[in-house]
Amino acid sequence: MLRSGERFAGYEIERELGRGGMGAVYLARHPRLPRLIALKLLSRDVFGDVEVRRRFEREADLVARLDHPNIVPVYDRGIDDAQPWIAMRYIDGPDAAQLEAANLPPRQAVRIIAETAKALDFAHRRGVLHRDVKPANILLEYVDGEERVFLADFGIARLRDDATKLTQTGSFTATLAFASPEQLSGQPLDARSDQYSLACTLFRLLTGDVPFNAEHPVGIIHGHLNQPVPPVSALxxxxxxxxxxxxxxxxAKHPEARFDSCAEFAHAAQQALDNPVGATRVLPHSPFAATPSTAPPATAVAQPMAASAHKPATAAYTRQAPAPASTPPRPVSRAVARPPKKRSKLRGCLLGTAAIIILPLVGIGGCLAALDRNQTSHHPASTSAEPAPPPQDTETSAPETTDPAAGLPEHSGADAAVLSQRFPQMLPHADPNSDSNSGTGYQGAACTTYQHSAPPPDTGSGDPDLGNWAVAWDCQGGVGHPAFRFVMYRSAADAEEALGALNGYSRTDIKVHGNRYTNYQLSNSQLLRPRLVTEFHKGEDKHAFVMYSTGFLTTDDQLLEWFKAAPLN
Incomplete structure (x- = not known):
């Protein structure tokens, strides 16, 4: 820690301005000019991490190219006494995190966001993502009664083309409360990820809270991935x-459903304040589904959030107001269409977060149980909602003494129906005439069907090759529940061949509720991501079935207990 009056890299230290995970920022005097600067130093204890050092140095190179009135400029950088440093313009004022929502007029909040949006769009046009947009990184300066807005700390900003390489090595440091669903799931990022974080920031400036708050990080992640956005008008x-x-x-959980730019989002927010008219209707809510990607998942450092009263997560609204004939349509009056259905559902989400979150949060299992018990109570019904389709009945059992495929043609829809009828309490109903089915399965899992020619993407846990299967129901169980995948084979020989090809496992025959199963517990699973392959011995005449399940934030024993409790028959 540097003290007042000390010199570092030629700069005279005045005082410490702040300290974070990567280092500290000091107010310092320029050695030759009558200027105060902000001097950012990387912590010595992380200097040995080559990737952190490269990222720190790249910050200066990236931001130095971003000459924009809403971006904090970088003056110089270097390494002194084995410690990297960056000299930036000192912004004499608070950051947006210090603003009290109750005292902040909505129009001023939107103006701050609009100025920040200009900086982000400027960086995006030059191929740079910020990746850590939040109120603490928006600095405010007041000169002659005018409020100036600056976006600071591109410390984890990266060129799009280099994102995958840096993600592989490890550290994702965006603050969890403002992170986009695609950041949390390790998906490829683009400018729309920064837009999501900017929208979280506006939510915070307007309400004093973030959109998805919870006592533990897992609850926050669950909100970003699965819960609808609470309406600020109710808060x-x-x-x-x-x-x-x-x-x-x-x-929106899906990037393609968001605005085309940050400026367009800010303009729509301004229009909403200027023209608060029109009728409302409830939009359909679609949980985040990770898209297939060859990029490895990013790891996330989950920063513990302070406990606060959880705001009710209600359905999202859209306003539709007919504009006058002489007035062009306003962005806010455009209904938000539900994004096209993905070929895949949520998978691999939070793989990188699991190990890092678990170590400091030993008691997280209890919070997951509480989250499940209380989740429905946080979603009050809205009287303006359009009628929702009746839920699929997953409790009806099919006779087990007959072949459920009898009379059904052999194509993907019929195959999916075979699985649904064989495991009616685990899987949603399938339309035998549709080549693509989806619905809600056991414990609220989001389930989707896949054909062998277009299989589910790898979860990142090292999914086994299950051989020549015909159709699969892939179900993502969400926070606290394992994900599971049922696959159907057209013959017992195909299933036996797939099971014989498994590598690295311990095999156990088990009897549950009078039914016999064979479990293959796969070795070399990731921390708290156990993997289990289950062979069924029902003696169906025509088909064979296998289930592949993966735990999240669970041990091998906990996954086995889940298996024993699941309504498999």
Whole structure:
């Protein structure tokens, strides 16, 4: 720690401005010019990490190329006494995290976001992502009564083309409360990820809280991936419901459903305040589904969040107001369409977060149980909601003494129906005439069907090759519940061949509720990501079935207990 009056890299230290995970920032005097600067130093204890050092140095190179009035400029960088440093312009004012929502007029909050959006779009056009947009990185300076807005700390900004390489080595440091679903799932990122974080920031400035808050990081992650956006109009008096639709779009789980740019989002928010008219209707809510990617998952450092009262997560709204004939349509009046259905559902989410989250949070299992018990109570019904389709009945059992495929043609829809009828309490109903089925399975899992020619993407846990299967129901169980995948083979020989090809496992015959199974517990699983392959011995005449299940934040024993409790028959 440097003290006042000390010199470092030629700069005279005035005082410490702040300290974070990567180092500290000091107010310092320039050695030759009558100027105060912000001097950022990388912590010595992480200097040995080559990738952290490269990222720190790259920060200066990236930001030095971003000459924009809303971006904090970098003056110089170097290494002194084996410690990297960056000299930046000193912004004499608070950051947006210090603003009290109750005292911040909504129009000022939107203006701060609009100025930040200009900086982000400028960086995006030059191939640079910020990746850590949050109120603490938005600095405010007041000169002659005018408020100036600066976006700071591109410390984890990276060129798009280099993102995958840096992600492989390990550290994802975006603050969890403002991270996009694709950041949390290790998916490829683009400018729309920064837009999501910017929308979380506006939500915080308007309400004093983040969209998805919880006592433990896993609950926050669950919110980003699965819960609808709480309407700000219900959290602060005077905010128009038209603003709910703008935030619902910018905070869409699927990037393609968001605005085309950060500036477009900010303009829509301004329009919502200027024109708070129109009728409302509830938008369908679609949980995040990770897209197939060859990029490895990013690892996330989950920063513990302070406990606070959890805001009710309600359905997202959109306003539809007919514009006058002489007025072009406003962005806010555009209904947000539900994104096209993905060929894959949530998988591999939080793989990188699991090990890092678990170590400091020993008691996380209890919070997961509480989350499941309380989740429904946090979603009050809305009287303006369109009628929802009736839930699929997953409790009806099919006779086990007959072949469920009898009379069904052999194509993917019929095959999916075979699986649904064979495991009616685990899988949703399948339409035998549809080549693509989806629905809700056991414990609320999001399930989707796949053909062998277009299999589910790898979860990142090292999924086994299950051989020549005909169709699969892939179900992502969400936070606290294992993911599971049922595959159907057209013959017992195909199933036996797939099981014979498994590598590295311990084999156990087990009897549960009078039924016999063979479990293959796969070796070399990731920390708290156990993997289990189950062979069924029902003696079906025509088909054979195998289940592959993977735990999340669970041990091998906990996954086995889940297996024993699952309604497999």
């Amino acid at each position: 602060r008096a005077g905010l128009p419901p038209s603003l709910d639709s703008v935030l619902a779009r910018a905070l």
